Amino acid sequence: MLTITAALLFAGGVWIPAIVLAAPQELHALDYDCSTLLGKKYSLASSDFNVTTTTTKKFGKQVTTLTGNPCRALDTAFDPLVKDTCGSDTWFCLTDTFEKTDAAPVLEDAIKLAAAAPEPIARGDEFDLIFKSTDVTVNLSITCGNSPDAPKLISHTDNLYTLAWTTKGACGPGETPPGNPSQTPVKGGDDKNMSGAGIFWTLIFVALLAYLVIGSAYNYTVFRIRSFPDILPHWYLWSAGLAVAWDFVATCWERARGSAGNYVRI
Numbered sequence: 001m002l003t004i005t006a007a008l009l010f011a012g013g014v015w016i017p018a019i020v021l022a023a024p025q026e027l028h029a030l031d032y033d034c035s036t037l038l039g040k041k042y043s044l045a046s047s048d049f050n051v052t053t054t055t056t057k058k059f060g061k062q063v064t065t066l067t068g069n070p071c072r073a074l075d076t077a078f079d080p081l082v083k084d085t086c087g088s089d090t091w092f093c094l095t096d097t098f099e100k101t102d103a104a105p106v107l108e109d110a111i112k113l114a115a116a117a118p119e120p121i122a123r124g125d126e127f128d129l130i131f132k133s134t135d136v137t138v139n140l141s142i143t144c145g146n147s148p149d150a151p152k153l154i155s156h157t158d159n160l161y162t163l164a165w166t167t168k169g170a171c172g173p174g175e176t177p178p179g180n181p182s183q184t185p186v187k188g189g190d191d192k193n194m195s196g197a198g199i200f201w202t203l204i205f206v207a208l209l210a211y212l213v214i215g216s217a218y219n220y221t222v223f224r225i226r227s228f229p230d231i232l233p234h235w236y237l238w239s240a241g242l243a244v245a246w247d248f249v250a251t252c253w254e255r256a257r258g259s260a261g262n263y264v265r266i
Contacts, residue, residue: 032118034046038122040172040173041172042170042171042172043168043169044071044142044169044170046069046071046072047069048068048074048076049067049150050065050067051150051151051152051153051163052064052066059100060098060100062096063097063098064095064096064097066093066153066163067092067093068092068131068138070129070140073089073091074090074092081110082110085111089115090114090115091113091114091118091131092113092131093112093113094109094111094113095111096109096110112133113136113138113161114133114136116131118132118138119132125175126143126144128140129142135159137159138160138161139160140163140165141154141162141164141165142167142170143166143170144167144171144175144177145166145167145168145171145177146168146177147167150165151165152164212232215232215233215234216233218233
């Protein structure tokens with residue numbers, strides 16, 4: 001942030017009003033607290049995270065790893081060669097490693113992307129953490145949500161890395177993550193979700209209704225049947241089936257009463 005300070009300069013025996021422009025100052029790590037950002041309380045995970053991209057090559061694979069932390073400098077136990085570049089003040093470090101199937105991984109490059117605390121910027125209900133260095137900027141876009149995943153790399157250029165992170169830790173006090181309504185039941189409310197059995201019987205009813213309507217229309221237009229119940233599709237088949245079913249029920253009923261010989265179908 002550019003600081004403007006009013007001052008008086010003494011020149012030629014006269015005090016002259018002047019304005020002094022102070023150079024921008026980085027936010028010191030001791031003044032930064034990721035649990036309180038933009039006047040709100042958060043519970044962001046303070047452990048290091050890795051975003052890995054793998055590219056298949058002719059004799060192996062290229063592995064690019066972006067290691068970062070939104071709350072403090074990294075404490076990852078890097079290889080000594082990486083530590084020469086990404087020291088104890090590093091917040092974001094990028095490494096490129098070439099891995100062969102029959103040889104140990106070879107470190108090709110290590111870049112310190114950020115070595116100072118970020119600048120939080122509000123973005124509606126969301127916010128960004130902007131990590132700046134001399135040549136590179138890391139933009140960590142944080143959204144309230146239920147995803148347990150680590151941040152994801154969205155895009156990058158030579159001087160800008162953009163990451164997106166959806167986490168419950170970014171939800172402020174009393175804020176419910178999207179897609180996770182309160183579990184407290186509302187009195188008088190109706191459950192609008194139909195069960196599997198309900199869906200099954202609904203489909204059966206719709207299919208039967210369609211069968212009756214289409215079959216009756218076919219009998220009416222093709223066979224010129226006008227009388228009921230003959231107009232119903234396959235009526236003689238259904239009537240025979242109903243008669244057999246009725247005989248079976250009547251027989252069972254008579255046997256239950258002990259008078260099986262008394263029932264005679266007319």
